[in-house]
Each structure stands twice: as structure tokens, then as C-alpha cells.
Amino acid sequence: MTTGIAILGATGSIGASTLDVIERHPGRFRCVAVSARHDVEGMLAICQRHRPALAAMADPQAAATLAARLRDLQLPTEVATGAAGLLAVAEHEAADQVMAAIVGAAGLLPTLAAARRGKRVLLANKESLVMAGQLLMDAVAESGADLLPIDSEHNAIYQCLPGDYRCGAALPGVTEILLTASGGPFLETPLSRLPGMSPDDACAHPNWEMGRKISVDSATMMNKGLEVIEAAWLFNLPPDKIRVIIHPQSVVHSMVRMDDGSVLAQMGQPDMRTPIVYGMAWPERMDGGVAPLDLVTAGPLDFRSPDLERFPCLRLAQDALSAGGTAPLVLNAANEVAVQAFLDGRVGFTAIAEVIANTLDQTAVMPCPGDVDDIVALDQDIRRVAGELIGRCEGRRQH
Ligand code: NAD
Numbered sequence: 001m002t003t004g005i006a007i008l009g010a011t012g013s014i015g016a017s018t019l020d021v022i023e024r025h026p027g028r029f030r031c032v033a034v035s036a037r038h039d040v041e042g043m044l045a046i047c048q049r050h051r052p053a054l055a056a057m058a059d060p061q062a063a064a065t066l067a068a069r070l071r072d073l074q075l076p077t078e079v080a081t082g083a084a085g086l087l088a089v090a091e092h093e094a095a096d097q098v099m100a101a102i103v104g105a106a107g108l109l110p111t112l113a114a115a116r117r118g119k120r121v122l123l124a125n126k127e128s129l130v131m132a133g134q135l136l137m138d139a140v141a142e143s144g145a146d147l148l149p150i151d152s153e154h155n156a157i158y159q160c161l162p163g164d165y166r167c168g169a170a171l172p173g174v175t176e177i178l179l180t181a182s183g184g185p186f187l188e189t190p191l192s193r194l195p196g197m198s199p200d201d202a203c204a205h206p207n208w209e210m211g212r213k214i215s216v217d218s219a220t221m222m223n224k225g226l227e228v229i230e231a232a233w234l235f236n237l238p239p240d241k242i243r244v245i246i247h248p249q250s251v252v253h254s255m256v257r258m259d260d261g262s263v264l265a266q267m268g269q270p271d272m273r274t275p276i277v278y279g280m281a282w283p284e285r286m287d288g289g290v291a292p293l294d295l296v297t298a299g300p301l302d303f304r305s306p307d308l309e310r311f312p313c314l315r316l317a318q319d320a321l322s323a324g325g326t327a328p329l330v331l332n333a334a335n336e337v338a339v340q341a342f343l344d345g346r347v348g349f350t351a352i353a354e355v356i357a358n359t360l361d362q363t364a365v366m367p368c369p370g371d372v373d374d375i376v377a378l379d380q381d382i383r384r385v386a387g388e389l390i391g392r393c394e395g396r397r398q399h
Pocket residue numbers: 008009010011012013014015035036037038039058100101102103104106124125126127150151152208209210211212213214272
């Protein structure tokens with residue numbers, strides 16, 4: 001029997017790596033359903049190659065175009081659209097596993113739906129845990145779904161934990177976890193030059209090839225901040241047990257410090273197919289097409305503490321985790337709005353942290369709502385606040 005995989009965000013960077021792994025093991029895995037926002041050409045190529053039963057495009061126009069093109073090619077893939085289309089992919093009856101690889105808050109509802117259905121959730125979409133950690137972890141616990149972290153750091157930690165460990169459970173014997181961070185493209189850039197950095201500069205990551213949003217997050221180190229919050233939920237740890245260490249070579253993907261003095265690490269190439277195939281094959285191991293790591297040629301491995309003056313977003317995220325309640329949701333929404341404005345050329349690089357800090361200042365921390373509709377509504381409210389702050393930054397820039 002092959003394992004059916006649904007991919008949310010199939011046209012993205014994680015989506016492509018997942019499809020590559022599926023293709024390497026045709027007898028074992030099969031792509032049954034896919035979703036994307038509006039990339040018709042990308043989706044069409046996936047449908048031609050993988051023949052999924054269902055393809056959902058969030059954008060209705062794109063869905064209509066895709067449906068017409070599929071008809072012309074006489075391909076049998078059914079097309080769905082909008083929020084309902086994404087849910088249909090997440091809940092597809094032929095899907096045993098769901099790769100949650102939509103970028104940003106748009107991933108929350110389908111990821112939650114997959115967890116509620118008891119699918120194995122391969123979690124790349126860290127934003128959904130940051131926004132609604134309690135809700136998602138509760139859904140996983142209630143349905144008995146397997147939750148496998150795909151983010152390379154969390155996957156590394158998972159690999160270092162006992163074989164019977166399940167995400168969300170307490171971690172006896174663990175002193176702290178050490179999340180490694182490359183430091184991104186601006187690790188050595190003089191601070192005075194940061195305000196002038198362009199979107200292309202920010203997306204030129206030294207080690208990893210990723211979508212543009214997460215690439216900017218890596219440049220600000222908000223990515224590591226979101227990962228600190230993600231780790232708190234996945235491994236049920238308080239903020240003071242999650243430490244960030246800069247490791248520019250991205251060979252050690254994270255570490256776990258045990259009470260007896262041991263530090264366990266997972267190492268490998270910076271290639272997302274390792275955590276992806278790990279999650280898909282778990283508890284077995286399979287080849288994901290990743291080149292072997294040669295420590296002799298990898299060169300020296302460096303480790304140092306992050307500079308929070310250079311990376312204010314990391315501190316904002318750590319403070320949001322400590323504040324709890326809605327603070328991480330506010331942080332995430334403001335970050336998404338600010339990163340998009342930066343990618344659109346509306347604000348400068350250093351305005352990202354300013355907008356997030358100001359949004360957090362303007363919003364009182366409340367207990368996080370227990371209902372997902374309230375969480376989505378709050379996310380929208382915060383986006384409006386952050387949007388106004390962006391408008392003011394633009395105004396300042398033009399004068
Ligand atoms: P990407 O931009 O390359 O792809 C994003 C995918 O989401 C695309 O398929 C796009 O069509 C879809 N999408 C975007 N907006 C959508 C919307 N509003 N509705 C429906 N679909 C939408 O991003 P990526 O780099 O593949 O990252 C995906 C997720 O995985 C992110 O949450 C990211 O943080 C996480 N992640 C990525 C990497 C990596 O190496 N790329 C590593 C760790 C974690």
C-alpha cells in the first residue's frame with residue numbers, strides 16, 4: 001500500500017522538495033491532493049507529473065484557468081477553490097499525511113483541519129503554531145494525529161529525543177534546547193548599512209534556498225524568533241529553556257542539552273529533503289536524495305551568541321513568548337504585514353522591526369481565544385493596525 005500525501009503549498013520551496021522525495025519512492029508514496037495560491041503554470045506541471053485527485057487554488061480566477069487547462073489536456077484532476085478548496089485538500093480521504101507548507105497565517109485553517117482529521121501532520125508552516133499553538137496542540141492531542149516537525153531545527157531536536165517521544169509531551173532529563181541560526185545574509189553587514197538593504201539583498205541567504213517571506217525572516221532573525229515560539233509549543237518548554245546560538249555554516253541543525261551533561265546534535269547538509277523524508281518515513285529512515293555530509297570538507301564549525309542590537313526581531317519574539325496570550329499572534333501578524341511591505345518596496349529593512357514593536361506597543365496582551373474564528377478575526381484586526389503604521393513609515397520616507 002502506498003502512503004497518500006496531500007501538499008498544502010505545493011508550488012513553493014517546501015512543496016517542490018516534498019514532490020521530489022515522493023518521486024524518488026513511487027512504490028511507497030503518492031501525491032493525492034495539492035494546493036497553491038495562484039501559480040497556474042506551477043500547478044499544471046505538478047498535475048501533469050503527479051496526477052493528484054484534487055488540486056485547489058486559493059484564487060478563484062487561477063482555479064478557473066487551471067480547470068480549463070486540465071480539460072484541454074484531458075487530465076482527470078478535480079479543481080477546487082477558496083478556503084473550502086484548501087480544506088478539501090487538508091481533509092482529503094486518500095491523504096494519510098498532510099504537508100503543511102503554506103506560508104504565513106493562511107496556513108492555519110487547513111493545518112488545523114488536517115490535525116482534527118487525525119492525519120499525520122508534517123508541519124513546515126510555523127506561523128500556525130505561533131498564532132494558535134494551544135489550539136493546534138489540543139487538536140493533535142484530541143485526534144491522536146502524529147505531528148512531525150519539518151522545520152529543520154525542530155526536526156533536528158525531534159531526532160535527538162527518545163524514539164517514543166511525541167510532540168507536546170513533557171521532556172524529562174532535558175536542561176535546554178539549543179536552536180542554531182545561520183545569522184542570515186546580514187550577519188556581518190555594518191549596522192549603518194542595514195536601512196539601505198533591498199529585498200534581493202535580504203533574500204540572498206548564504207545557505208538555504210527558500211521562499212521570499214521566510215528569507216526576509218532569516219535576514220531579520222524573526223525566523224529564529226518564530227522558531228523559539230514554535231519550539232515552546234512542540235516541546236512543551238518554557239522560554240528560559242530555549243536558547244539561540246549563531247552557527248553560520250548550518251551544519252549542526254540544533255542541539256539538546258541533557259541533565260547529565262550530554263549535548264546531542266543532529267547534523268547534515270542544508271537541504272530540506274532530510275527533515276521532509278524523515279517526517280514522511282518516520283519511524284523508518286529513507287533516502288531523500290540528500291548528498292552525504294563530509295565533516296572534513298565542511299570546514300570549521302563556529303558558534304556564538306546572537307547580537308540583539310543587530311537582530312531586534314529576535315528579542316521581540318522572545319519577549320512575546322514570555323508575555324504569552326495574544327502577544328505571539330500580534331507579533332506574527334505585524335511581521336507578515338511589515339515583511340510584505342518591505343518586499344513591495346514600501347518600507348526599508350529596519351522598518352520591519354519598528355512596525356512590529358509599535359504594533360505590539362499599541363495592543364494589550366489578552367488570553368488567546370479558544371475559538372479559531374476569533375483567532376482569525378484578531379489576526380485581521382492586527383493587520384489593520386500594522387497597515388496604518390506602514391502608511392506612516394511610507395509618509396516619513398516620502399518627505
Ligand atoms: P514559498 O513562498 O516558497 O511557498 C509558499 C506556498 O504557499 C506556495 O505554494 C503558495 O502558493 C502558497 N500560498 C501562499 N499564500 C497563500 C495563500 N494566501 N493561500 C493559499 N496558499 C498560499 O514558501 P516556503 O519557503 O516553501 O515556506 C513554506 C512554509 O514552510 C513557511 O511557513 C516557512 O516558514 C516554512 N519553512 C520553509 C523552509 C524552507 O526551506 N523553504 C524551511 C523551514 C520552514
